[in-house]
Amino acid sequence: MxxxxxxxxxxxxxxxxxxxxxxxxxxxxxxxxxxxxxxxxxxxxxxxxxxxxxxxxxxxxxxxxxxxxxxxxxxxxxxxxxxxxxxxxxxxxxxxxxxxxxxxxxxxxxxxxxxxxxxxxxxxxxxxxxxxxxxxxxxxxxxxxxxxxxxxxxHREDAPDLWPAELREEMEAVMKRVYTEVNNGVYRCGFASSQDAYDAAYDRLWTAMDWLEERLADRRYLMGETVTEADVRLFTTLVRFDPVYHGHFKCNRQKLTELPNLWRYARDLFALPGFGDTVDFDQIKTHYYSVHRGINPTGIVPQGPDLSVWTEPAGRHS
CATH class of the missing domain: 3.40.30.10 (Glutaredoxin)
Incomplete structure (x- = not known):
C-alpha cells in the first residue's frame, strides 16, 4: 500500500x-x-x-x-x-x-x-x-x-480452509476488529500529528492487543485449531511489530516478545510454509524507515532488534 x-x-x-x-x-x-x-x-x-x-x-x-x-x-x-x-x-x-x-x-x-x-x-x-x-x-x-x-x-488438494463456513460470522467480526484496531491501529499511532490523537490511538491499539492476548490463551489460532484468513491478516502486523511499529510508530507499551500468548502464536505461524518464508525483514525495515521521512527525517535504518528469535520453537501445538 x-x-x-x-x-x-x-x-x-x-x-x-x-x-x-x-x-x-x-x-x-x-x-x-x-x-x-x-x-x-x-x-x-x-x-x-x-x-x-x-x-x-x-x-x-x-x-x-x-x-x-x-x-x-x-x-x-x-x-x-x-x-x-x-x-x-x-x-x-x-x-x-x-x-x-x-x-x-x-x-x-x-x-x-x-x-x-x-x-x-x-x-x-x-x-x-x-x-x-x-x-x-x-x-x-x-x-x-x-x-x-x-x-x-x-487450489492444491491440501489447501487450508481459510474461511470455514461454521466460523464465518464470528471470523468476520474478529477480522473487522483486527483491521480497525490493530492493522490500521498501528498507523493511527505512527501518523498521528497531535498528542491527543496519538494518545487515543495508542489506547485503542493496546485495548485490542490485550483482547488478542487473552483470546489466544486457550486456542492455537484466532478461530481455533486451524489457520484461517483471520490469522493471515493479524500475522502481517505482528511480524512487523518489534522491527518497526514498536519504535517507529511509537506503539511501545510492550514488545511483541513480551506478550507470551501473542509471541508464541506469531512464531507458530512464522514456522508454517507460506508465512515465515514470505517475510523479508530487511525490506520491511528499509521501507518504513526510509520512506516515512516525516517520522524518521534522517532515513537511518536501525540495526536491531535481534530477529533470530523468530526461529525459536513456539510450542503452541501442545
Whole structure:
C-alpha cells in the first residue's frame, strides 16, 4: 500500500479506502458477497499477475494466501522493491529495473494503462491483466477473499480452509476488529500529528492487543485449531511489530516478545510454509524507515532488534 494519499483530521490518521472495486470471479459470475454492480473479470489461469511488495503488510496478505492455496503456477507474482517515491512502487529488484512479465518499470504504468488520469495513490497489492497490461484491482481485502472463493478449481488438494463456513460470522467480526484496531491501529499511532490523537490511538491499539492476548490463551489460532484468513491478516502486523511499529510508530507499551500468548502464536505461524518464508525483514525495515521521512527525517535504518528469535520453537501445538 502507499500511505501518501491518506488524510489527517484533527491530528488523527484516516486511511483512504477508495480502491478499484473490480472482482475476478469464477466465469465472471456475480458474487454473493460484496458490493453489487462492480466490474467483473473471469478467473483464468495464467492471465493475471499479482504485483506486491514484501515490505507492505497489506500486500503480504496476498503473497501468503496465494502460496497457502497453491496458486503459484496459476497467478504469477511480481515483486516491487522496498521503497517508493510519490509517483509509484518500482521494480528495482528485477534486472534493469523492469518487471519481466509486464515489461514496465513502475506499477504506475499499469494503472495509467487503464486509467490515464488515475488521481489516487499507486498501491500494492494490485492485480494486473497481463494481455492488456492494465490494472484490474487494488482492493486488498477482496483480493484474498476471492483467491479463496473464486479460484477453488486451482487450489492444491491440501489447501487450508481459510474461511470455514461454521466460523464465518464470528471470523468476520474478529477480522473487522483486527483491521480497525490493530492493522490500521498501528498507523493511527505512527501518523498521528497531535498528542491527543496519538494518545487515543495508542489506547485503542493496546485495548485490542490485550483482547488478542487473552483470546489466544486457550486456542492455537484466532478461530481455533486451524489457520484461517483471520490469522493471515493479524500475522502481517505482528511480524512487523518489534522491527518497526514498536519504535517507529511509537506503539511501545510492550514488545511483541513480551506478550507470551501473542509471541508464541506469531512464531507458530512464522514456522508454517507460506508465512515465515514470505517475510523479508530487511525490506520491511528499509521501507518504513526510509520512506516515512516525516517520522524518521534522517532515513537511518536501525540495526536491531535481534530477529533470530523468530526461529525459536513456539510450542503452541501442545
Amino acid at each position: 502507499n500511505e501518501d494519499d491518506s488524510k489527517k483530521t484533527g491530528g488523527s490518521f484516516e486511511r483512504d479506502t477508495d480502491y478499484i472495486p473490480d472482482r475476478i470471479t469464477h466465469e465472471g459470475r456475480r458474487p454473493e458477497h460484496g458490493p453489487a454492480d462492480v466490474p467483473l473479470w473471469p478467473v483464468e489461469a495464467g492471465r493475471y499477475r499479482l504485483v506486491a511488495a514484501r515490505a507492505c503488510p497489506w500486500a503480504s496478505r496476498a503473497i501468503i494466501v496465494r502460496q497457502l492455496l497453491g496458486l503459484e503456477d496459476v497467478i504469477s507474482l511480481g515483486l516491487c522493491g522496498p521503497t517508493h517515491d510519490l509517483r509509484s512502487w518500482t521494480f528495482d529488484l528485477d534486472p534493469g529495473g523492469v518487471d519481466p512479465v509486464l515489461g514496465i518499470e513502475r506499477l504506475q504504468q499499469a494503472y495509467f494503462a487503464r486509467f490515464p488520469a488515475y488521481p489516487k495513490g499507486i498501491t500494492v497489492p494490485a492485480v494486473v491483466d497481463v494481455p492488456t497490461g492494465q490494472v484490474v484491482t487494488n482492493d486488498f481485502p477482496w483480493i484474498t477473499h476471492d483467491l479463496f472463493f473464486e479460484w477453488r478449481e486451482f
